[in-house]
Amino acid sequence: MATAEQDVNASGYAAPETNYINNGYGLKSWLLTKDHKRIAVLYMISISIFFAVGGLFAGLIRLELLTPQGDFSHSDTYNKLFTMHGVVMIFFFLVPSIPATIGNFLVPIMVGAKDLAFPRINLLSWYVYIIGGALGTIGILAGGVDTGWTFYTPYSSTYSNSNVLIVAFAGFLAGFSSILTGLNFIVTIHTMRAPGMTWFRLPLFIWAHYATSIIMLLGTPVIAITLVLMMLERAFGFGFFDPRLGGDPVLFQHLFWFYSHPAVYIMILPSMGVMSEMVSCISRKRVFGYEFVAFSSVAIAILGFLVWGHHMFVSSQSTYAGMVFSVITFLVAVPSAIKTFNWTATMYKGSIVYNTPMYYVMGYLGLFLVGGLTGLFLSNMGLDIHLHDTYFIVAHFHYIMVGGQVMGYLGGMHFWWPKISGKMYPEVLGKASAVLVFLGFNLTFFPQFVLGYMGMPRRYHAYPDEFQILNVASTGGASVLALGYLLPGIYLVWSIFKGAQAPQNPWGAKGLEWEVADSPPTTFNFESTPVVTEEAYNYGPIEEH
Amino acid sequence: MAADHVDHHEHHPYGLAHQFEDMAQQKESVLLGMWSFLITEILFFGGYFLTYLVYRVNYPVAFNEGSHHLDIGLGAFNTVVLILSSLTMAMAVHKSHEGSRNGTLGYLIATFILGGVFLCVKYFEYSAKFEHGLVPGLAWHPHGEQSPQLALFFSLYFGMTGMHALHMIIGAGLLIWLLVKTAKGTYTAEYNAPVEIFGLYWHFVDIVWIFLFPLLYLLGRH
Numbered sequence: 001m002a003t004a005e006q007d008v009n010a011s012g013y014a015a016p017e018t019n020y021i022n023n024g025y026g027l028k029s030w031l032l033t034k035d036h037k038r039i040a041v042l043y044m045i046s047i048s049i050f051f052a053v054g055g056l057f058a059g060l061i062r063l064e065l066l067t068p069q070g071d072f073s074h075s076d077t078y079n080k081l082f083t084m085h086g087v088v089m090i091f092f093f094l095v096p097s098i099p100a101t102i103g104n105f106l107v108p109i110m111v112g113a114k115d116l117a118f119p120r121i122n123l124l125s126w127y128v129y130i131i132g133g134a135l136g137t138i139g140i141l142a143g144g145v146d147t148g149w150t151f152y153t154p155y156s157s158t159y160s161n162s163n164v165l166i167v168a169f170a171g172f173l174a175g176f177s178s179i180l181t182g183l184n185f186i187v188t189i190h191t192m193r194a195p196g197m198t199w200f201r202l203p204l205f206i207w208a209h210y211a212t213s214i215i216m217l218l219g220t221p222v223i224a225i226t227l228v229l230m231m232l233e234r235a236f237g238f239g240f241f242d243p244r245l246g247g248d249p250v251l252f253q254h255l256f257w258f259y260s261h262p263a264v265y266i267m268i269l270p271s272m273g274v275m276s277e278m279v280s281c282i283s284r285k286r287v288f289g290y291e292f293v294a295f296s297s298v299a300i301a302i303l304g305f306l307v308w309g310h311h312m313f314v315s316s317q318s319t320y321a322g323m324v325f326s327v328i329t330f331l332v333a334v335p336s337a338i339k340t341f342n343w344t345a346t347m348y349k350g351s352i353v354y355n356t357p358m359y360y361v362m363g364y365l366g367l368f369l370v371g372g373l374t375g376l377f378l379s380n381m382g383l384d385i386h387l388h389d390t391y392f393i394v395a396h397f398h399y400i401m402v403g404g405q406v407m408g409y410l411g412g413m414h415f416w417w418p419k420i421s422g423k424m425y426p427e428v429l430g431k432a433s434a435v436l437v438f439l440g441f442n443l444t445f446f447p448q449f450v451l452g453y454m455g456m457p458r459r460y461h462a463y464p465d466e467f468q469i470l471n472v473a474s475t476g477g478a479s480v481l482a483l484g485y486l487l488p489g490i491y492l493v494w495s496i497f498k499g500a501q502a503p504q505n506p507w508g509a510k511g512l513e514w515e516v517a518d519s520p521p522t523t524f525n526f527e528s529t530p531v532v533t534e535e536a537y538n539y540g541p542i543e544e545h
Numbered sequence: 546m547a548a549d550h551v552d553h554h555e556h557h558p559y560g561l562a563h564q565f566e567d568m569a570q571q572k573e574s575v576l577l578g579m580w581s582f583l584i585t586e587i588l589f590f591g592g593y594f595l596t597y598l599v600y601r602v603n604y605p606v607a608f609n610e611g612s613h614h615l616d617i618g619l620g621a622f623n624t625v626v627l628i629l630s631s632l633t634m635a636m637a638v639h640k641s642h643e644g645s646r647n648g649t650l651g652y653l654i655a656t657f658i659l660g661g662v663f664l665c666v667k668y669f670e671y672s673a674k675f676e677h678g679l680v681p682g683l684a685w686h687p688h689g690e691q692s693p694q695l696a697l698f699f700s701l702y703f704g705m706t707g708m709h710a711l712h713m714i715i716g717a718g719l720l721i722w723l724l725v726k727t728a729k730g731t732y733t734a735e736y737n738a739p740v741e742i743f744g745l746y747w748h749f750v751d752i753v754w755i756f757l758f759p760l761l762y763l764l765g766r767h
Contacts, residue, residue, distance in 0.1 A: 237682025
């Protein structure tokens with residue numbers, strides 16, 4: 001966007017001489033930092049590495065599925081590939097993706113604070129994450145794990161011959177790290193808001209992160225204890241889930257999904273916060289129905305704890321329990337639809353700017369719509385018997401977690417990149433990446449809906465010949481998608497060194513991070529504590545063209 | 546203009562961390578932080594309690610049998626020890642509010658000793674279980690007739706009391722750190738939040754035991 005770059009010179013914005021990036025150089029000043037912005041950068045680098053690793057496994061899966069017969073991997077190797085893809089992507093990329101990076105960077109700035117409430121605990125959470133990541137990597141290098149990311153018993157606790165213990169412990173540590181992040185956010189949002197920053201003046205990004213943090217605090221300890229029980233059974237032969245001793249393997253599934261279903265919302269709610277900020281800015285309008293969007297985040301967090309049974313429609317769960325879970329699952333569509341409709345209504349009669357964040361917003365809306373609506377198919381008990389454990393479900397959750405969260409993550413990275421790095425990225429390439437990701441994503445995962453409906457089960461390395469054409473399309477799409485993800489990795493890094501200096505507020509956006517903090521912000525974010533006197537997204541009236 | 550730095554620390558009360566505006570905000574934050582952490586702990590132990598509940602309902606006979614294998618005398622003694630340690634901990638917090646360094650130090654040491662007594666008794670209880678072959682997976686050869694699900698009871702016994710003991714050990718470690726800090730005179734009548742939030746943690750660990758004792762030792766005894 002050439003106009004934005006001219007604005008820099010025209011407005012004569014002088015970037016601060018000392019900011020959080022050049023305030024100390026050595027490795028120690030980064031590894032022992034208590035600055036939430038530097039910790040966010042540490043997280044960005046770490047999760048990018050895990051995203052690449054998880055993506056590599058995905059690439060190998062798609063390569064294997066190019067032809068009907070097993071080519072380069074035995075079924076055992078294939079089991080390890082999809083397990084490690086899931087473990088790495090979920091525990092080490094998706095859960096921390098937006099909260100630990102963009103959230104870590106923005107939550108204190110958006111509420112008008114100097115830092116998170118507990119900077120040392122914030123740093124600790126990164127170290128716990130890194131130790132977990134290191135253990136996970138050791139487990140992978142030592143031969144991997146083949147239980148599926150769900151670690152279902154009794155296979156994981158008794159029969160699997162792979163590195164279950166070390167990888168499960170790595171997942172436990174990753175969970176502990178996200179508890180610490182969530183705890184920091186909850187306390188910061190409660191006690192550190194600047195004068196005048198009332199609850200209903202908070203940006204919706206903060207509401208989304210508040211809801212996410214509730215799930216992190218209430219859900220993550222349950223998966224932690226579930227993994228502990230499984231590990232004790234595997235290591236010492238304790239019999240919590242062993243049918244030979246009277247234990248019930250399905251109890252593991254209940255405990256596991258009590259966390260892991262809410263965790264799905266950890267992997268979508270933060271991106272909804274990102275969307276609210278971007279939709280409002282690109283439309284030059286206040287988010288339509290602010291309160292409804294705010295409370296729909298909280299509603300999703302609460303409902304998320306009451307739907308875990310829909311993962312067990314075919315696991316001996318009582319039909320009557322299944323019916324209750326089915327109805328509550330349908331209810332989740334309500335707050336999700338409120339958000340989608342309200343974002344669309346925000347854009348209606350807005351003065352829309354066609355920039356990179358806008359492209360990501362449009363892509364997100366389309367993909368989340370498909371992901372959300374196919375969720376309704378799966379919450380239907382009868383239909384679920386047909387679709388359970390097929391590629392339909394694989395496509396569904398990728399539309400939510402990749403089409404939703406990763407689109408939100410990338411969109412948010414572009415939107416706040418001028419603030420985070422102080423540099424502008426090349427606008428043309430930004431738009432190109434958004435288009436590539438959108439096309440590649442649909443080409444990869446839409447055929448999987450069809451495959452699943454036709455009956456192709458997930459988690460097999462070979463399949464009947466008639467499924468090949470759609471699998472080839474899916475693999476082709478994955479290649480385009482990989483290109484779309486690679487591109488921002490290249491030009492964003494390039495812009496750090498060669499990009500134009502970003503102005504304080506390149507998008508003319510509302511919010512403390514744009515209007516008060518510098519680009520990039522100084523170590524304590526603000527020169528003095530800001531005082532908030534207006535609603536969020538108080539964009540002026542739209543001029544008629 | 547932006548390069549000019551305003552000194553954030555012009556008037557800086559003792560013990561106030563840089564990110565907070567004043568002591569009241571700091572205290573509110575650390576208390577809320579600890580309470581939030583305790584909520585995660587409740588859900589963490591909740592997984593154990595749920596598992597216990599499910600299997601107790603399914604296998605009442607085996608669980609009654611299991612509780613007869615436990616030493617009710619030692620369990621009751623430990624319960625009293627922990628309740629006493631909660632009292633001394635509460636007194637330590639009270640003394641730190643008064644700004645009494647020696648008072649705080651004395652009560653913290655008493656708490657530490659009581660915690661140590663609990664762990665010693667637990668050690669002897671565990672050793673006895675190993676001797677009697679009542680440790681599933683590691684030493685399992687119980688004498689005489691028994692229900693097939695007795696191993697499930699003892700899996701839960703060791704899982705739950707073991708996790709509780711781990712929390713006690715972590716608590717004891719934190720207590721040593723608090724003792725050093727208190728001895729150095731770090732805490733004053735105005736700045737004593739670490740003592741207070743550690744108190745919350747310690748009481749929580751005690752309360753977990755207050756639930757464990759009747760569930761494991763008392764229920765089903767006649």
